[in-house]
Structure formats: C-alpha cells, structure tokens
Amino acid sequence: MHGGEGRGAAGAGATIERRFDVGQLTRVEGEGSLRLRVRGGVVVEARLAIFEAPRYFERLVVGRRPDDVLDIVARICGICPVAYQMSAVHAFEALYRVDVDPAVRTLRRLLYCGEWIESHALHVYLLHAPDFLGFESVVALAQADRGAVERGLALKKTGNAIVALLGGRPIHPVSVRVGGFSRAPRPREMAALRPALEAAVEQALETVRWVAGLPTPDLRQVARLVALRHPDDYPMNEGRIVSSDGLDLPATDWEAAFREEQVEGTNALHARTLDGGAYLVGPAARVTLAGDRLHPLAAEALAATGLAGEIRVNPYRSIVARAVELVHAAAEARDIVADYRAPETALAAWRARPGTAAWATEAPRGLLFHRYEIDERGRVAEARIVPPTSQNQAAIEEALVTVAPGVLDLPEETAQTRIEQLVRSYDPCISCATHFLELTVEREP
Amino acid sequence: MSGPVRLLVLGESQRGDDGAPAAAMRLLRRSALRGVDVRRCPALEVDALLDGGPFVIVDAVRGPEPGTIVEQPLGAVAALPADPSGSTHALPLPAVLTLAAALRRRPLEGRFVGVAGERFGWGQDLSPAVRAALPVLAASIDRALAGEVERCA
Numbered sequence: 001m002h003g004g005e006g007r008g009a010a011g012a013g014a015t016i017e018r019r020f021d022v023g024q025l026t027r028v029e030g031e032g033s034l035r036l037r038v039r040g041g042v043v044v045e046a047r048l049a050i051f052e053a054p055r056y057f058e059r060l061v062v063g064r065r066p067d068d069v070l071d072i073v074a075r076i077c078g079i080c081p082v083a084y085q086m087s088a089v090h091a092f093e094a095l096y097r098v099d100v101d102p103a104v105r106t107l108r109r110l111l112y113c114g115e116w117i118e119s120h121a122l123h124v125y126l127l128h129a130p131d132f133l134g135f136e137s138v139v140a141l142a143q144a145d146r147g148a149v150e151r152g153l154a155l156k157k158t159g160n161a162i163v164a165l166l167g168g169r170p171i172h173p174v175s176v177r178v179g180g181f182s183r184a185p186r187p188r189e190m191a192a193l194r195p196a197l198e199a200a201v202e203q204a205l206e207t208v209r210w211v212a213g214l215p216t217p218d219l220r221q222v223a224r225l226v227a228l229r230h231p232d233d234y235p236m237n238e239g240r241i242v243s244s245d246g247l248d249l250p251a252t253d254w255e256a257a258f259r260e261e262q263v264e265g266t267n268a269l270h271a272r273t274l275d276g277g278a279y280l281v282g283p284a285a286r287v288t289l290a291g292d293r294l295h296p297l298a299a300e301a302l303a304a305t306g307l308a309g310e311i312r313v314n315p316y317r318s319i320v321a322r323a324v325e326l327v328h329a330a331a332e333a334r335d336i337v338a339d340y341r342a343p344e345t346a347l348a349a350w351r352a353r354p355g356t357a358a359w360a361t362e363a364p365r366g367l368l369f370h371r372y373e374i375d376e377r378g379r380v381a382e383a384r385i386v387p388p389t390s391q392n393q394a395a396i397e398e399a400l401v402t403v404a405p406g407v408l409d410l411p412e413e414t415a416q417t418r419i420e421q422l423v424r425s426y427d428p429c430i431s432c433a434t435h436f437l438e439l440t441v442e443r444e445p
Numbered sequence: 446m447s448g449p450v451r452l453l454v455l456g457e458s459q460r461g462d463d464g465a466p467a468a469a470m471r472l473l474r475r476s477a478l479r480g481v482d483v484r485r486c487p488a489l490e491v492d493a494l495l496d497g498g499p500f501v502i503v504d505a506v507r508g509p510e511p512g513t514i515v516e517q518p519l520g521a522v523a524a525l526p527a528d529p530s531g532s533t534h535a536l537p538l539p540a541v542l543t544l545a546a547a548l549r550r551r552p553l554e555g556r557f558v559g560v561a562g563e564r565f566g567w568g569q570d571l572s573p574a575v576r577a578a579l580p581v582l583a584a585s586i587d588r589a590l591a592g593e594v595e596r597c598a
Contacts, residue, residue: 126536139540142547149548157492 046400058383066092082115083363085176087370091359098350103343104180113333114162119364125152131421132214179348197334204326212305225285234293252358254369271391278394281366283321298328315425352378451482455504462562466503472583494545500555511563512574
C-alpha cells in the first residue's frame with residue numbers, strides 16, 4: 001500500500017485527504033486494485049478496481065451452438081470452469097425440455113463437488129489462511145505448519161481428481177454436453193476415488209476445526225444474502241433464488257430482481273438489486289440460507305464451531321463457511337461414489353428450439369446466472385453471464401467503508417494486510433468478472 | 446537424491462513461445478531420456494515436486510533477449526522475486542519451488558533450463574528467435590539431464 005497525505009489546501013481548517021492505493025491485490029484470482037480515499041477521517045471512496053483486460057466471452061459465444069458454448073464458457077475460469085458449464089447446460093436443457101437420466105443429475109452434482117473441493121481448498125489454505133496467522137504467503141505457512149498445507153494440497157488434489165474423471169481433465173473439462181455427458185465413468189473408475197474421498201472427509205472436518213480457531217478480526221456487516229435454495233439438496237445445480245429479505249424466484253428469473261451497471265474505473269459490471277442495493281452471494285449466504293440442507297456431517301461440524309450466527313454478519317468468518325462446504329462436498333461426493341450406478345443413458349436426445357435459455361447455479365464463489373437468446377437456427381443470438389464476483393463487488397466496497405476507518409491509523413503494512421484480508425474474505429475471482437465490459441466503438445466519418 | 450531424474454516440461458503449446466520446451470523435446474536424443482521420468486505440465490503444480498528428484502525443469506521465460514538460454518540451479522530460481530504480473534490462477538515458479546522445498550523440508554536438487562520468449566499470444570507458431578534457439582535449448586536440456594543423472598549415480 002502506498003499511503004500518503006493528499007495535497008489538501010494548506011492552513012488551519014483545511015481538510016487533509018489521504019489516499020491509500022493497493023496497486024495490485026495479491027492472493028486473489030485475477031488482476032485488480034483497491035483505492036480508498038479518506039477525508040477528515042471519513043472514507044469518501046472505496047473502489048475495488050478491476051483492470052484485468054476485458055475478455056468478451058458474451059460476444060464470443062454469439063453464433064455458436066449450445067454444445068460449443070459449453071466448451072467456450074469453461075474457458076472463463078481455470079478455477080471454476082464447471083460452474084460456467086453447469087449454468088449454461090441447465091439453461092439450454094430448460095429451454096429444450098431435455099429429460100436427463102437421474103444418474104446424470106447425480107453425476108453433475110459430483111462434478112460440482114469436485115470443483116467446490118478444489119476451489120475451496122485453494123482459497124482456504126493457499127490464499128486466505130496465511131492472513132489470519134500473520135504469514136505473508138502459503139510458503140511461510142508451510143514452513144510453520146507443514147501438515148496444514150499438506151492437508152490443503154491433498155484436498156485440492158482430490159477435487160481435481162473428481163473433475164478429471166468426470167470431465168476428462170482437471171481444468172477446463174470437456175465432457176459436459178446438453179443432455180448429459182459425452183462419457184460416463186465406469187464403476188471401477190469411480191471406485192478408485194473412494195480412498196481419497198474417505199480421507200478428504202476427515203481432512204475437511206479437520207479444516208473446519210482449524211479455521212474456526214483462527215484469530216479473526218471483529219466486524220459486523222449485515223449484508224443482504226442471496227443464494228439458491230432447493231427443497232431437498234444443498235444448492236448446486238437446482239433451486240430457487242432466495243434472499244435473506246424474502247425474495248423467492250425461479251432460477252431462470254435473476255433479471256426480475258437484479259440488474260448490472262457499468263461503474264467508472266473498472267472493467268467489470270456491478271450487479272445490484274433493482275432498488276440499487278448491494279448483496280452478498282457465496283458460501284456465507286448459502287450456509288445461512290440453506291444450512292438446513294447441509295450433509296449431516298457438515299451440519300454437525302458447523303454446529304460444533306458455534307459460529308453459524310457470526311458467519312452471517314462477519315465477512316472474515318466466510319473461511320469457516322467455506323470449510324463447512326468442503327465437508328459437505330467431500331461427504332456428498334463420497335456418498336455418490338459409494339452408491340454409483342452408471343447412467344442408462346449418459347446423453348439424452350434433444351432438439352434445439354428458439355427462445356430464452358436462462359439458469360442460475362451455485363459456483364464456489366456464489367450464484368452464477370446465464371441467459372442466452374437462441375435463434376431459429378439453434379444458435380446463440382445474445383448472451384449474458386453474471387458471475388458471483390460482479391454480484392459481490394458492491395458488498396465488498398460497502399464492507400471496506402465500514403472497516404477502513406478502524407485500520408487507517410494502524411501502521412501502513414498492518415492496515416494493508418487487514419484490508420486485503422477483508423477483500424480476500426469474499427474470494428473474488430477477478431478473471432471471471434472481466435468479460436462484461438460493454439464495448440462501444442465510435443467511428444468518425 | 447531419492448530417485449530417477451524427473452524432467453518437467455512446462456508450457457502451453459498453443460500459446461506461442463510458451464511451446465518452446467515441448468518443441469525442444471522433439472530434438473532431444475532418445476538416449477538422453479533413458480531412465481528419466483518425463484512429465485508434461487502446462488503449469489507447474491507443487492505436487493510434481495513433493496517426491497522424487499532431482500529435477501530438471503524446462504520453461505519459457507520473459508525478460509532476456511528472445512532466444513537467450515537461461516540456466517540456473519533450482520535454489521537460485523526459488524530465490525527470485527515472484528513476478529506479480531504473471532498468472533493469477535497459479536503460483537509463480539519461484540513460489541512453487543519454495544513451497545515444495547518447505548514441504549519437503551530440504552532444498553530442491555536440480556536445474557532450471559529456460560529460453561527467453563518473445564510472444565506468448567494465441568497460436569502454435571514460435572517466434573523466429575526462439576525457433577532458431579531450439580537446438581541450443583535441446584542441448585542445454587541434454588546437458589542438464591546428464592549432469593543430474595551423473596550426480597545420482
């Protein structure tokens with residue numbers, strides 16, 4: 001952080017403006033920066049700026065067939081490619097009224113479990129935990145507590161193994177198709193995952209105990225929470241969009257309650273409620289709004305922490321919610337693998353039709369909404385993709401306004417660490433959020 | 446020393462000069478790879494370094510004149526400052542090496558062999574300077590492998 005006194009007018013009574021810049025946020029996915037402007041002890045601007053280049057994915061899919069779209073949107077993110085495939089495939093299948101084999105539905109949950117495990121393990125151990133313990137990075141954490149980092153890497157490896165088996169490779173999987181999968185695993189391939197998953201459940205439970213005991217800053221930041229909620233399952237691929245203030249919508253209808261807006265100085269759109277409010281998506285929202293759908297092992301682990309209420313109001317405690325979801329994903333994956341029967345039909349038949357294909361699923365970082373307009377030729381005419389980081393950006397900035405006055409008098413390095421720790425609590429995936437810039441080309445005659 | 450030499454060939458062949466290590470592999474003498482554990486890794490994951498070794502790691506680098514061959518002991522690479530402008534979805538090479546050493550509780554043995562690239566955009570084509578350097582890169586890999594194999598013997 002490069003802090004400094006601003007060039008306020010000299011003389012008695014003049015207001016000194018201080019500006020704090022973090023030129024490049026580290027330990028987040030993607031390239032962004034942070035600016036705080038403080039005048040007279042009051043934060044007048046908190047800006048999480050995303051300067052990673054715009055990526056134009058919504059334009060890249062125009063003119064493409066749905067199965068092409070699944071491979072293209074997987075490239076949006078190397079950490080959560082499954083999420084992009086899941087939102088897109090469910091949108092197309094809802095429009096085409098595809099009746100997928102129930103075993104395919106289960107396999108898709110398993111695929112999502114794999115992604116949640118690898119993404120959450122990465123964030124908890126490699127990106128976020130060092131903050132709580134005063135380490136500069138995971139390298140220092142490994143030197144002090146090798147067992148913890150080994151546990152995180154083992155979890156991540158298990159998540160990757162699930163995605164690789166179902167998706168063909170651990171990053172940017174290729175097997176998801178409209179109607180199912182291009183290939184379903186053989187039972188013996190699934191059985192090979194069982195030892196790692198048994199271990200992963202124990203590793204995830206240990207993770208909950210570990211993060212619940214980390215020294216955590218106090219903060220009370222009550223945000224409006226938004227997540228999917230399903231009558232039977234912890235939300236992943238299906239459910240209704242609900243909020244902590246009573247919203248209840250089909251997964252197709254995100255645009256009935258939310259909008260995106262361009263904000264100066266950032267290459268990502270911000271999402272807000274239609275009345276302009278900020279809101280929070282992600283593990284803390286899911287655990288709060290759908291905690292009664294957690295796997296029993298995860299629910300028990302959460303209860304043992306005694307932190308369910310604090311997860312609701314303290315963003316720093318999102319690391320606990322993420323760890324609880326590690327238990328859920330590992331336990332559900334273990335159960336699915338133990339009961340696995342290959343689908344009778346891995347790939348159901350379907351026929352394209354024009355119309356609007358829309359759906360929301362739960363990416364590791366929160367709600368991910370896709371909408372595609374399909375033309376008479378069965379190709380995409382228009383697309384909208386709203387990732388969780390765009391939805392959380394306004395909430396992050398609101399939390400920064402709350403936290404900043406309390407840390408600005410600390411030594412600069414300490415203040416920077418605390419502020420970055422807060423941003424990392426939201427696990428922003430900036431690379432995901434940069435494909436929304438509206439490109440306007442003005443041509444002079 | 447705990448096992449056969451492991452050769453880690455990094456880079457993505459569809460990103461311009463990042464494909465140079467894979468291209469150089471095609472020029473290696475087959476005998477150079479005898480008894481060597483060869484692994485292709487688009488990006489280096491710490492898992493690849495947690496067992497075995499010594500290692501020879503081959504990658505494209507930025508900075509020097511395109512086509513320049515860079516050779517360093519792994520310990521020296523680990524001590525380099527991490528480039529914050531690199532990929533944000535993977536740890537930079539010095540951090541991966543340092544993390545692996547911390548988890549193994551001893552420094553990594555081996556050498557890094559790199560070639561300075563010019564462009565890392567879309568496509569499989571190598572820049573002329575990098576293409577011209579491939580025989581030298583292959584010879585450098587060969588030499589590094591021979592040195593590590595000899596130290597293991």
